[in-house]
Amino acid sequence: MTPLRQRMLEDMRLRNLSAETQRSYIHYVANYANHFGRSPERLGLDDIRNYQLFLVQQRQLSPESINCFLSAVQFLYTVTLDMPWSSAQFPRMKVPQKLPEVLSLDEVAALFSHIHILKHRAVLMLCYGSGLRISEAVALQAAHIDSHRMLVRVEHGKGAKDRYTVLSARLLTLLRAYWKLQRPVDYLFPGTKAGTHLQPATVREVCHQAAQMAGITKRVTPHLLRHSFATHLLENGTDTRAIQVLLGHQRIDTTARYTAVSPQTVSRLSSPLDQLPEAAPPKRKRGRPRKHPAPEPQG
Known part of the structure; x- marks a missing residue:
């Protein structure tokens, strides 16, 4: 070096x-x-x-x-x-603002049905069920799962910030079954070497293969599951600022883009045009009779 x-x-x-x-x-x-x-x-x-x-x-x-x-x-x-x-x-390039793609509920269920290794399914369910980044999910420890308050504690997330997010009851059941089977020591999802955690690249590959087996044509990644978590919460009426806290976004406008992703949310909105009072149709003006020129004298 x-x-x-x-x-x-x-x-x-x-x-x-x-x-x-x-x-x-x-x-x-x-x-x-x-x-x-x-x-x-x-x-x-x-x-x-x-x-x-x-x-x-x-x-x-x-x-x-x-x-x-x-x-x-x-x-x-x-x-x-x-x-x-x-x-x-150091002038930056302008990055096109593309809407993140999301999975439907049926697609999420189909994806998980094709992940048969318990460890891999638990990691990806954390990305969807708790909105974790893949780097946050693989670095979890058992102490970060608060089953009494149904919370997941994320330590040193993006920006070196800690936060809490929701813990699904279904996910807790899966994690308990995984714990009894594996008994991990350091990280909740250990890697092949002692003292290391599961590598994000491994989880991405598992996610990709499961999507292919499920017949999902979208480019499915663990981060897409995080996008889907936010979008589905929004469609269920969850406040945008609450979603911001769960995702660990520093700025609300980062979270607000999920409003544009969700067709259901957009379709529930009404156009201000529909709120205008009905106006009477305009009356047709009666035109004045046209004056014909007097006939010219003959001879």
Whole structure:
């Protein structure tokens, strides 16, 4: 490990960035340096711009991925290398605002019916039944399940924030059956190595395979189950701010986009046009009789 990478890692740890963010930043910076075959200390703003163009034109990466690269190099240069550059020198790409796809209740039930390993079904049911991110679900411990108050405690979620979310009675029954069978020690869903938890990539693959077996044509991921959790709550009349708390969203407008996802919610709304008082139909104006010109005298 180079001294620069070590220093960047230390800077990220000091600022309590998540392990996933640290891996992502190191990945993008390493690819950036390898592209030019030089240390980032010997590269500058023009090189960042040229590499960004390469990612857009040659690699054809998504705007989200390119913005992740920009966040990584902005941290490297402004924090670790202490360059006097402003955020305006790292212009972000505009990300298209797409509505998240969701599953119907029947599709969710069909998906779970094709997940036969208890551990995998429990993890994915947490994503749907409690609205957890996959990284939050795999990192749960038994102590985070509060069966008395029917709550799930999420520690160090996105933004290093703790929160509570709902615990389904059906999910609690499944978790108790899983606990009796597995008796996990550290994490509720342990990985193959001692002291590790189940990897999100493994759960994503299980989710994908179950969706194929269920005949679901949508691109099903654990995060899609989280979207479906929020949308179905909204359709049941749950207040948007309550959903915001359950999901751990910092901003209400992030949660509000689920209003646009739910056709049922939109269809219950009435147009203000229907609230206008009925007006009498306009009367037709009677036109004045046309004056015919007097006949010209003959001879």
